[in-house]
Amino acid sequence: MILAVLAMADAADSPQVQLGLIEAARAGDLAAFEALMRQHERLVLATAFRLLGSLPDAQDISQEVFLKLYRNLGKVGAEATIAGWLYRVTANACHDLRRRKQPAAPMEFVEDLRAGGADPQQAAAEAERRRVLEMSLRILPEKERAALVLRDLEGLSTEEVARVLGSSEATVRSQISKARVKVRGFVERYFRSR
Amino acid sequence: MHCKDWEERVVLHAGGDLPADQAFAVERHLAGCSGCQVLWSGMKESLDLLHEAHAEPLPAAAYTAVRGRVMAELARRRIWRRYWVAGLAGAAAMLVALTLAIWPEHRVQPLPPVALAIPKAPEVQLIPVSPSPRPRPRALERRVVARRKTEPRQPLLVRLVTDDPNVVLYWIAD
Numbered sequence: 031m032i033l034a035v036l037a038m039a040d041a042a043d044s045p046q047v048q049l050g051l052i053e054a055a056r057a058g059d060l061a062a063f064e065a066l067m068r069q070h071e072r073l074v075l076a077t078a079f080r081l082l083g084s085l086p087d088a089q090d091i092s093q094e095v096f097l098k099l100y101r102n103l104g105k106v107g108a109e110a111t112i113a114g115w116l117y118r119v120t121a122n123a124c125h126d127l128r129r130r131k132q133p134a135a136p137m138e139f140v141e142d143l144r145a146g147g148a149d150p151q152q153a154a155a156e157a158e159r160r161r162v163l164e165m166s167l168r169i170l171p172e173k174e175r176a177a178l179v180l181r182d183l184e185g186l187s188t189e190e191v192a193r194v195l196g197s198s199e200a201t202v203r204s205q206i207s208k209a210r211v212k213v214r215g216f217v218e219r220y221f222r223s224r
Numbered sequence: 225m226h227c228k229d230w231e232e233r234v235v236l237h238a239g240g241d242l243p244a245d246q247a248f249a250v251e252r253h254l255a256g257c258s259g260c261q262v263l264w265s266g267m268k269e270s271l272d273l274l275h276e277a278h279a280e281p282l283p284a285a286a287y288t289a290v291r292g293r294v295m296a297e298l299a300r301r302r303i304w305r306r307y308w309v310a311g312l313a314g315a316a317a318m319l320v321a322l323t324l325a326i327w328p329e330h331r332v333q334p335l336p337p338v339a340l341a342i343p344k345a346p347e348v349q350l351i352p353v354s355p356s357p358r359p360r361p362r363a364l365e366r367r368v369v370a371r372r373k374t375e376p377r378q379p380l381l382v383r384l385v386t387d388d389p390n391v392v393l394y395w396i397a398d
Binding site: 204 | 228232235238241274275280282286291295297298302
């Protein structure tokens with residue numbers, strides 16, 4: 031039966047298949063839980079990476095989120111979508127990690143960025159621009175960065191972002207707007223100063 | 225320079241975040257404001273670059289590593305849980321065995337016997353009835369009932385003797 035569920039999981043990510051995997055994982059089937067992880071690992075790891083800007087930290091957060099998912103399979107099964115739950119838990123876990131760690135000053139990132147681009151001839155212009163944009167996310171305040179990542183990079187609707195972050199839609203719109211202006215300003219200033 | 229009043233709406237519109245009525249109003253404003261047009265086009269470009277910059281997927285090894293760590297942790301927890309269950313069951317069994325072995329007085333003891341002294345019942349004297357010489361010819365036969373002549377009945381006395389010599393229970397039954 032489990033093999034059948036796994037075969038179905040490869041075919042489609044329908045809610046029925048997900049529920050089947052959740053039920054099997056709850057019954058103690060680790061293979062079913064691994065299949066569930068495969069379905070959502072990009073969501074968790076990429077979001078954590080974009081929120082934290084560090085792959086090792088993002089991997090730690092992903093591990094924490096999936097272990098939490100395993101403990102809460104009963105609650106998650108009752109939710110409309112597992113993705114919403116994962117986004118919320120990932121955002122909260124990143125927030126907790128940043129609180130535990132000493133936050134890096136924005137200027138530190140800027141210096142790091144300038145150091146990295148000290149020899150632009152060696153790097154392609156495209157790669158440099160990408161790096162600048164990635165770094166621009168790090169200068170944003172945490173809430174604005176979370177709103178921007180979830181809305182513009184993860185493609186969630188404003189309503190979904192509000193639900194994940196526990197804010198109102200108006201607040202999220204304001205945060206998204208400010209974040210976009212700051213990112214654009216950062217990129218413009220960087221290239222103008224070069 | 226763009227209009228500060230319109231900045232938020234123009235920026236949101238660039239990302240498609242405004243409802244239709246507000247988007248329409250922004251479109252109308254953009255048609256007549258070059259500064260806001262620059263802001264809007266710059267914002268569109270910035271968002272495209274942002275998408276592009278993050279379109280590159282993370283290395284597959286990063287996902288594999290996370291998966292491996294999670295599965296290893298779950299397997300480790302499962303083994304520990306088995307040990308815990310087995311250990312707790314063993315400890316509970318040992319506790320019960322020790323309880324029975326160390327405190328035998330906790331076993332159920334039989335009640336002490338109660339000595340009963342029942343007095344002998346009074347003897348009953350029966351008077352034999354003499355048979356009639358011959359059957360009576362009468363149609364209606366009269367039965368002669370032998371009447372037992374008994375003394376007035378004595379009440380039954382049950383004396384219950386306990387271990388305590390000062391306590392004797394009497395049960396008198398009529």
